[in-house]
Amino acid sequence: MTAPSTAAVPGDRVRTDYEPVIGLETHVELGTVSKMFCGCPTEFGAEPNTQVCPVCLGLPGALPVVNEAAIALTVRIGLALNCEIAPWCRFARKNYFYPDMPKNFQISQYDEPLCVGGYLDVEVGGEVYRVGITRVHMEEDTGKSLHVGGGDGRIHGATHSLLDYNRAGVPLVEIVTEPDIRSAEVAGAYVTELRELLRALGVSEVRMEQGQLRCDANVSLRPRGTEKFGTRTESKNLNSIRSVERAITYEIGRQAEVLDGGGRIVQETRHFDEARGVTQAGRTKEEATDYRYFPEPDLLPVALERSYIEAIRDALPELPAARRTRLSEQFGFSPLELEQMVGAGVLDLVEDTIAAGAAPDSARAWWLNELARLAAERGSTPAELPLTGVALARVIQLVAQGFLTNALARQVLAGVINREGSPEEVMKARGLAVVEDADALSAACEQAIAGAPDIAQKVRDGKVAAVGPLVGAVMKAMRGSADPAKVRAALLENLGAE
Amino acid sequence: MSTPGDGQLVGRNASDLAASIANGEVSAVEVTQAHLDRIAATDGELHAFLYVAAEEALACAGEVDAARSRGDALGPLAGVPLALKDIFATRGMPTTCGSKILEGWWPPYDATVVSRLKAAGIVVLGKTNMDEFAMGSSTENSAFGPTCNPWDISRIPGGSSGGSAAAVAAEQAPLAVGTDTGGSIRQPAAVCGIVGVKPTYGGVSRYGLVAFSSSLDQGGPFARTVLDAALLHEAIAGYDPCDSTSIAGFAAPVALAAARRDVSGMRVGVVRELGGAGYEPEVEARFREAVAVLEELGAQVSEVSCPAFGFALPAYYLIAPSECSSNLARFDAMRFGLRVGGDHGEGASDVMSRTRGAGFGAEVKRRIMIGTYALSSGYYDAYYGQAQKVRTLISRDFSAAFEKVDVLLSPTTPTVAFPLGERVDDPTAMYATDLATVPANLAGVPALSMPCGLANGLPVGLQIMAPALADERMYRVAGALEAELDTRRGGPLRSGYEPGAGVPAS
Amino acid sequence: MSLTRQEVAHLARLSRLALSDDELDHLVPQLDVILASVARVAEAGTKEQMAEVPPTSHAVPMTNVFRADVLRPCLPRDEVLAAAPAVEDGRFRVPRILEEEG
Ligand SMILES: [Mg+2]
Numbered sequence A: 001m002t003a004p005s006t007a008a009v010p011g012d013r014v015r016t017d018y019e020p021v022i023g024l025e026t027h028v029e030l031g032t033v034s035k036m037f038c039g040c041p042t043e044f045g046a047e048p049n050t051q052v053c054p055v056c057l058g059l060p061g062a063l064p065v066v067n068e069a070a071i072a073l074t075v076r077i078g079l080a081l082n083c084e085i086a087p088w089c090r091f092a093r094k095n096y097f098y099p100d101m102p103k104n105f106q107i108s109q110y111d112e113p114l115c116v117g118g119y120l121d122v123e124v125g126g127e128v129y130r131v132g133i134t135r136v137h138m139e140e141d142t143g144k145s146l147h148v149g150g151g152d153g154r155i156h157g158a159t160h161s162l163l164d165y166n167r168a169g170v171p172l173v174e175i176v177t178e179p180d181i182r183s184a185e186v187a188g189a190y191v192t193e194l195r196e197l198l199r200a201l202g203v204s205e206v207r208m209e210q211g212q213l214r215c216d217a218n219v220s221l222r223p224r225g226t227e228k229f230g231t232r233t234e235s236k237n238l239n240s241i242r243s244v245e246r247a248i249t250y251e252i253g254r255q256a257e258v259l260d261g262g263g264r265i266v267q268e269t270r271h272f273d274e275a276r277g278v279t280q281a282g283r284t285k286e287e288a289t290d291y292r293y294f295p296e297p298d299l300l301p302v303a304l305e306r307s308y309i310e311a312i313r314d315a316l317p318e319l320p321a322a323r324r325t326r327l328s329e330q331f332g333f334s335p336l337e338l339e340q341m342v343g344a345g346v347l348d349l350v351e352d353t354i355a356a357g358a359a360p361d362s363a364r365a366w367w368l369n370e371l372a373r374l375a376a377e378r379g380s381t382p383a384e385l386p387l388t389g390v391a392l393a394r395v396i397q398l399v400a401q402g403f404l405t406n407a408l409a410r411q412v413l414a415g416v417i418n419r420e421g422s423p424e425e426v427m428k429a430r431g432l433a434v435v436e437d438a439d440a441l442s443a444a445c446e447q448a449i450a451g452a453p454d455i456a457q458k459v460r461d462g463k464v465a466a467v468g469p470l471v472g473a474v475m476k477a478m479r480g481s482a483d484p485a486k487v488r489a490a491l492l493e494n495l496g497a498e
Numbered sequence B: 001m002s003t004p005g006d007g008q009l010v011g012r013n014a015s016d017l018a019a020s021i022a023n024g025e026v027s028a029v030e031v032t033q034a035h036l037d038r039i040a041a042t043d044g045e046l047h048a049f050l051y052v053a054a055e056e057a058l059a060c061a062g063e064v065d066a067a068r069s070r071g072d073a074l075g076p077l078a079g080v081p082l083a084l085k086d087i088f089a090t091r092g093m094p095t096t097c098g099s100k101i102l103e104g105w106w107p108p109y110d111a112t113v114v115s116r117l118k119a120a121g122i123v124v125l126g127k128t129n130m131d132e133f134a135m136g137s138s139t140e141n142s143a144f145g146p147t148c149n150p151w152d153i154s155r156i157p158g159g160s161s162g163g164s165a166a167a168v169a170a171e172q173a174p175l176a177v178g179t180d181t182g183g184s185i186r187q188p189a190a191v192c193g194i195v196g197v198k199p200t201y202g203g204v205s206r207y208g209l210v211a212f213s214s215s216l217d218q219g220g221p222f223a224r225t226v227l228d229a230a231l232l233h234e235a236i237a238g239y240d241p242c243d244s245t246s247i248a249g250f251a252a253p254v255a256l257a258a259a260r261r262d263v264s265g266m267r268v269g270v271v272r273e274l275g276g277a278g279y280e281p282e283v284e285a286r287f288r289e290a291v292a293v294l295e296e297l298g299a300q301v302s303e304v305s306c307p308a309f310g311f312a313l314p315a316y317y318l319i320a321p322s323e324c325s326s327n328l329a330r331f332d333a334m335r336f337g338l339r340v341g342g343d344h345g346e347g348a349s350d351v352m353s354r355t356r357g358a359g360f361g362a363e364v365k366r367r368i369m370i371g372t373y374a375l376s377s378g379y380y381d382a383y384y385g386q387a388q389k390v391r392t393l394i395s396r397d398f399s400a401a402f403e404k405v406d407v408l409l410s411p412t413t414p415t416v417a418f419p420l421g422e423r424v425d426d427p428t429a430m431y432a433t434d435l436a437t438v439p440a441n442l443a444g445v446p447a448l449s450m451p452c453g454l455a456n457g458l459p460v461g462l463q464i465m466a467p468a469l470a471d472e473r474m475y476r477v478a479g480a481l482e483a484e485l486d487t488r489r490g491g492p493l494r495s496g497y498e499p500g501a502g503v504p505a506s
Numbered sequence C: 001m002s003l004t005r006q007e008v009a010h011l012a013r014l015s016r017l018a019l020s021d022d023e024l025d026h027l028v029p030q031l032d033v034i035l036a037s038v039a040r041v042a043e044a045g046t047k048e049q050m051a052e053v054p055p056t057s058h059a060v061p062m063t064n065v066f067r068a069d070v071l072r073p074c075l076p077r078d079e080v081l082a083a084a085p086a087v088e089d090g091r092f093r094v095p096r097i098l099e100e101e102g
């Protein structure tokens, strides 16, 4: 798979002499109910070592059996990434000793992955970059180690480690790109797009904070205009989009500096230090383990029927890129607006709200601003708010009809989210409605004018634009229960400045 | 034969005992106690058992008796005692695989074979000795000392399932279960003068069988008669969703075949490559006599060539070590078993190495290292890859042969039981013991060994191989041949073992 | 070809087997003999002949053996930890880990 778009690398502000060459390996935990090879739950956050059995503990004699749902989800990902599904493939053992791996081999796939040769289009700054997908394969996760005695749970200086195998055997897919990416920004956009795609496919919740998506970034530099790849490093276990971008940016800078100084890049793994924002040398190629891959004798080959694959293809949902195109055509959203909505995780909510009758821009604005803020205050995501698109659409409609001001609408929404009832019920209970009392309004206007005679004079002298502070004072006096347009009109009338 | 106080219960066949238990002539508890007594009297000398579960066995027998008195339907082997190779995971009994590294490990689960034995009402007497992790052909590689051959206690009982074979030959149990990766059931059966069967790969679940070489390992029965072996075969075989290589919807009617006693019209092929150089003349003589008997019984005998079998041994000794190097990686001192060091700041990796260095015996280390070598990048194609291709050639030879004949025959082993200690430090001489047995494992086909006479007073085994999924064919041949040989001999071949009697004359 | 002492020591490290000098002395010639005998697989056919032969990894020609995505009971934690050489806070306690992850 070749990249059609490698020119004009955005975001590369590091050097003009070198061209970065980046490939990503992304591990994603699949959202199955049970583990890859046994019937233990995959649920996050259980007490240590309570979600294990002889199989995922690697006890002598235990044998793996492949979870069919993991196969189906991997095919789903492969098809969505435009891959070929191999007519025949196998599992292989990747042999290395490590305490978090119960069998001291990982069941993975080696030279016979389930999905091969696809691509994912990524948009950055209005330009589309095609990132080739080399392969998508299945494997199992390892357990978790807790390092004790070294402070901060760090491995260095630890006296011993404590192992919890609840994650051992959780199904993973590994998605490997071609070295098609040319900037940290595109790498970040790729991971963002991939995460969106995986969520849309329903194959994983992709909670990065729970380690459900981890990236390894292969980075090398070559002099601009040359073909041959430079020596690469592999920055491991980047578990946020920001880390992916920061680690790559750092690596590009570091490598450029080494090369500028006449040095050579050592092929090695590197570890990203979140706190310091730097990568640190790990194992060199010479020290690399020989994994001694061989076909997993306890499992049989996978040879999926064409009809099985096509049934999964037919059931694919609308994919994010297609959806964005449709939404911009239907509702006039700009690429930036779509990006913001995707980033905030409100695209579904906005669409629901529009479907319930709201104007697209109002729906977008409410979800992106007020509701995103309310969600953040409560430590939840917008989707977790107890607010339906229908309820928000109703509130937007009440504002448009003049029954609510924006300020009142915010209070109504707070009430709905507080489970006080429907928008109308909240309005009634809290006494929230635009005040139509003309006497109260003119009294408030008189007061505001008396409180700011110099501003009032300016308006009388014809500076109509100066009326703003007076409007604010009236709105404040009436605790938001007035229509700002009507307040403005009343003030101007009072001051004879129409 | 009889031992004082055994009430004529030991030495009886499993099918006889089951019938007596079923019709109330004798209780399962009595039968079990008689065999426990026999073990107590003989095992100090033989060392067939690593663990005897007397209490559990009597409790299990008691349940069978209770079920019988309630009038519950009993399985065809209910109440019959059995010796279980210490390679199967057992709840309530330790499982060591003959290794220091697993000493004292009590598994939290039962192997599927064990669950099936329990469901059949078969009484597990205890766990039998074996070459460490099933690597060996003499049981001398057990970390807990060798087992002796009941025919001559100065000789090996075969291996790796030597404890199981010796227990059955010495009448400590009428039945035993072993595992066969390259002949580990058939070879000890042959040198102990009993019947031993490696079923079609996938016929008996491997779940809970501690893996040596996953693509070759297969559990199977030991018994003193073909019918008993068949009954046990049926009890332990069957589809298991916990073993991906288990074959669904496959149940060979082996007991029926064992009782048929008719081989007229069957085409039997003698494998040209499994004889000649390396085979003792007396062994070949007994083999040829048995083939002649089959011909007299109406079988059509022909010679068949399987040229790739000549490469079976080196292919086997690459594939099995390769898989074992990976399978045994889990014995690392982290989650179970032995741990050496680690209290003074050594790293986990050091502790793993020290534990494995101390916990594994010499043969296991040799195989792990050969396997590690054969799978290394740069050597994979020449060793492991090439061995996998030889495997294909061997399967092709079997397929071609089974176009012409119904079963294939050979001596089970090139020699009779050799003296203890003779080959311990000569790995390749030890490996040569498996010359005739490894092809069946590499191709996944079933194979059976049955006694066909004595050479210099020691048993000789005849091997019968059949196509995959046609296990009943070998039982049919073996049942007919056994009946005829017993008739001519005037009774079954017996070790005549008595404790303290030394080497019996036969 | 023949195995050197150095290669055997390397294999032992790869296999996580701590060997004494005596053991190494003993193992080097033994492994060499074994390797020479198993190297006979090379003679099974000419390069051209073997190029046509597919490798067999499974004796049983089956494919697509799957289980349904359903839960099965886990082991009780006391049984999980019962065999552990050391336990702390419901976890397996292991010596400090000095190497980086595979
Ligand atoms: Mg991986």
Ligand SMILES: [Zn+2]
Binding pocket: A035, A038, A039, A040, A051, A052, A053, A054, A055, A056, A057, A169
């Ligand atoms: Zn599990």
